[in-house]
Amino acid sequence: MSYVLAPFTPFLAEELYHNLTGDKESVHLKDWMPAGRVNELVVQDMEQVREYVNQALSLRAKERIKIRQPLASVTIPTLGEFVNFDDILTEELNVKKVIQGSELSLDLSLTPELKREGLMREVVRHVQAARKAAGLNVDDHIELSLTVAVAKDGELEKAINEHERTIAAETLTDHYVDNPDGFDTTVAVDEESLRIQLKKSSK
Known part of the structure; x- marks a missing residue:
């Protein structure tokens, strides 16, 4: 790595080379x-x-x-x-x-934060599937509503609220809205029921 860095960051490359090898000769004098x-x-x-x-x-x-x-x-x-x-x-x-x-x-232990991030990933997957089922193009932006219809422990709704920006970014959501007049489906996420409503954004 020091050899590769040498032409671009000579001082850093020199320090790395000496620290890693103990060789006192300059890395710039070494053959490749x-x-x-x-x-x-x-x-x-x-x-x-x-x-x-x-x-x-x-x-x-x-x-x-x-x-x-x-x-x-x-x-x-x-x-x-x-x-x-x-x-x-x-x-x-x-x-x-x-x-x-x-x-x-x-490390297989799941903290509440990791668990909610996993739930968020499931939500993104289901929204992407809903986009496809609605016949949208991959670059179409949407308006989206996510409603936890049957809650088990509140973690799914918390995950959605906690990661709403990531969900929006990965699903090309311009706005979260109430009951958009468009595609409507209900899916199961970790034993909870999630209603997904979306339509192509007018933006």
């Missing part, structure tokens, strides 16, 4: 590693991170936790040297952070 060797190491890192993803997804499936449900963290034995494992694992596994530890594991 042969391209074939770099490619081989990148491939090895990618194979390793893919194995971590597969193992963690298997753990999710075993515990019956959907991928749309965010989790706090994943712990893995090694971090990539040539590939950014953090970005790949947080995206592929829907976790908040990556921790290095002795063996691969998932």
Whole structure:
């Protein structure tokens, strides 16, 4: 990484190189590693991170936790040297952070905040399905109403209120309105009944 950074951020690259290797010679005087060797190491890192993803997804499936449900963290034995494992694992596994530890594991405990974020993801999925059923184009903006018709514990409504901006952004909602005259459907979300009403925005 220091080799790549050197032409663009020379001082940062120099500091990183000395801290990581202990070599007193300047990184700017070093020869580049042969391209074939770099490619081989990148491939090895990618194979390793893919194995971590597969193992963690298997753990999710075993515990019956959907991928749309965010989790706090994943712990893995090694971090990539040539590939950014953090970005790949947080995206592929829907976790908040990556921790290095002795063996691969998932933090399966769900805080109320994580649970509500998972509910929000379910709402977004159902609204997207409703958009498609209504015959809207993928770039059509909408007016939307979300009503929890049968509440279990109030968490679904709380999740909607807490994440209304994210729901709006991901479903191209311009306005939340009461009873828009358009497509109307009711779906089940975590044993609660959610009524979705939407129409194409006049904006």
